[in-house]
Amino acid sequence: MSGLGITLGIGATGALGAAARYLLVEWIARWRVRRFPLAIFIINITGAFILGFLTTAFASAAQLDTRLLLGVGFLGGYTTFSTLSYETFALGRRGETLYAWLNAGGSLLAGVVAAALGLALGLHVG
Amino acid sequence: MIRKLFLVLAGGFCGAVTRYLLAKPLLALAGALPGTHAGFPYDTLLINLTGAFLIGLLFGAFEHGAPISPDLRLALGTGFLGAYTTFSSFVVGAAGELRHGQTFTALLYLCGAMAGGVLLAFVGFTLAGGLVERWRAGSLDAQEAAVAGGDWVNDGAIGDVSAEELERNGERIAELEGGAR
Numbered sequence: 609m610s611g612l613g614i615t616l617g618i619g620a621t622g623a624l625g626a627a628a629r630y631l632l633v634e635w636i637a638r639w640r641v642r643r644f645p646l647a648i649f650i651i652n653i654t655g656a657f658i659l660g661f662l663t664t665a666f667a668s669a670a671q672l673d674t675r676l677l678l679g680v681g682f683l684g685g686y687t688t689f690s691t692l693s694y695e696t697f698a699l700g701r702r703g704e705t706l707y708a709w710l711n712a713g714g715s716l717l718a719g720v721v722a723a724a725l726g727l728a729l730g731l732h733v734g
Numbered sequence: 735m736i737r738k739l740f741l742v743l744a745g746g747f748c749g750a751v752t753r754y755l756l757a758k759p760l761l762a763l764a765g766a767l768p769g770t771h772a773g774f775p776y777d778t779l780l781i782n783l784t785g786a787f788l789i790g791l792l793f794g795a796f797e798h799g800a801p802i803s804p805d806l807r808l809a810l811g812t813g814f815l816g817a818y819t820t821f822s823s824f825v826v827g828a829a830g831e832l833r834h835g836q837t838f839t840a841l842l843y844l845c846g847a848m849a850g851g852v853l854l855a856f857v858g859f860t861l862a863g864g865l866v867e868r869w870r871a872g873s874l875d876a877q878e879a880a881v882a883g884g885d886w887v888n889d890g891a892i893g894d895v896s897a898e899e900l901e902r903n904g905e906r907i908a909e910l911e912g913g914a915r
Contacts, residue, residue, distance in 0.1 A: 615751055622750020623743040626817040630742040633812075652821040659822035660829065676754075685750045685817035689824055693786035693851030694793060697859065700852070712852065716844050719825035720832070727829060 609673050617673075618681040625685025644707055645695040648688065649715060655687035656719045660726020665734035741805055745813015753781055753818050774839070775827035778820065779847055785819035786851035790858025797859075798866040 609617065629651050636647035659679050666674045692715055699708035757777040764776035792811055796802045824847065831840035 615754060618754045619747040619751040622753075622817045623747035626746025626749065626813050627739055627743050629816060630739065630812055652825075655822040656825045659826045663826055680754055680823075681750055683822045684753060684820040685746045687821035688816040689782040689819035689821045689847075689851060690785040690789040690815045690855075691812075691819075692821060693782075693848075693855045694789045694859075696848075696852045697790065697855040701856075701859075708852075712848050715821070716825070716848055719821060720829050720840075720844065723822075723825040723829040724832070727826070727833070 614673065614676055617677050618684075621677045621681030622685035625682040625687075628682075629686050629688065643699075643704060645691075645699075645711060648691050648695060649711065649718075652687045652692060652715055653718045653722045655683045657722040657726040659683045659687075660723040660728075661730040661733075662726075664727050664730030667730075667734060738805075738808060741809040742813040742816075745809040745815075746817040749814040749817030749819075752814075753820065756781060774831075774843075775823065778823045778827055779843070782819045782824060782847060783850050783854055785815050787854040787858045789815045789819075790855035790860075791862045792858075794859035794862025795866055798863045800862070800866045800869070 632651055633647040636650065639646070662675060662679050662683070666678075692711070696708050696712045699705075699711060760777040760780050764770050764774075764780070765772065770776065789811055792802070792807065792815070796807050825844075828840045828844050831837075831843060
């Protein structure tokens with residue numbers, strides 16, 4: 609794919625990823641889990657696992673476009689670091705220090721484990 | 735719902751494109767600095783940190799009452815900054831460092847980026863609060879200057895009566911009451 613084509617493609621899949629995140633956040637909000645930002649946590653961990661899988665399962669040079677569209681585009685738009693940072697700060701600001709630590713530490717730990725599992729599974733399949 | 739979804743799509747499109755286009759120049763910039771090593775995801779790190787600062791600034795301005803509509807907040811916060819920053823590349827990058835035996839680098843990256851993100855969200859939020867206060871004070875000063883400069887002084891404020899005026903009014907009332915008796 610050409611440079612402009614891949615850029616627009618990443619924009620399109622990134623937009624879909626952001627929309628999927630938005631819809632999932634709205635849907636998970638119905639579970640009425642207070643105090644802990646569960647939606648972004650679930651989104652980030654599932655996204656980390658799938659990106660890990662894509663990275664090793666579609667590792668060849670011929671599969672670069674797939675990695676760019678799904679990995680950089682969709683999963684990049686689906687997962688978010690800014691909201692995770694802000695929500696952690698907001699928890700701390702409200703005095704929910706334990707949940708702030710749990711959100712940051714839990715996201716890092718579960719995120720790395722999910723990414724490693726995805727990478728391992730992709731190696732197995734790819 | 736459809737309109738909100740469209741706002742997130744539009745913001746998400748721009749955020750993902752910005753992240754993709756910034757990756758190469760950011761890696762080149764990091765590579766030009768001393769002490770940096772090739773292969774480390776400086777692009778993702780710099781994008782995530784700037785995004786965390788900007789979301790603090792945006793949500794801070796919103797919370798402090800700046801004229802930011804919920805639609806704009808959704809398009810820029812959930813859409814643009816949500817898609818501009820990324821968690822998946824961040825942890826997959828860290829897991830890659832771990833796989834290459836760079837345990838210390840991986841731990842430093844994970845904890846440093848997370849602490850930096852939360853700190854920058856706080857800095858952005860606080861800075862936005864200060865900026866909104868200054869902007870408010872500035873617009874109040876401008877209003878007062880306009881009122882002082884013009885001959886029309888009724889700004890609609892209630893209870894803004896000076897002691898001198900109260901005294902004069904009191905004298906006038908006493909005078910009228912005296913005349914009525």
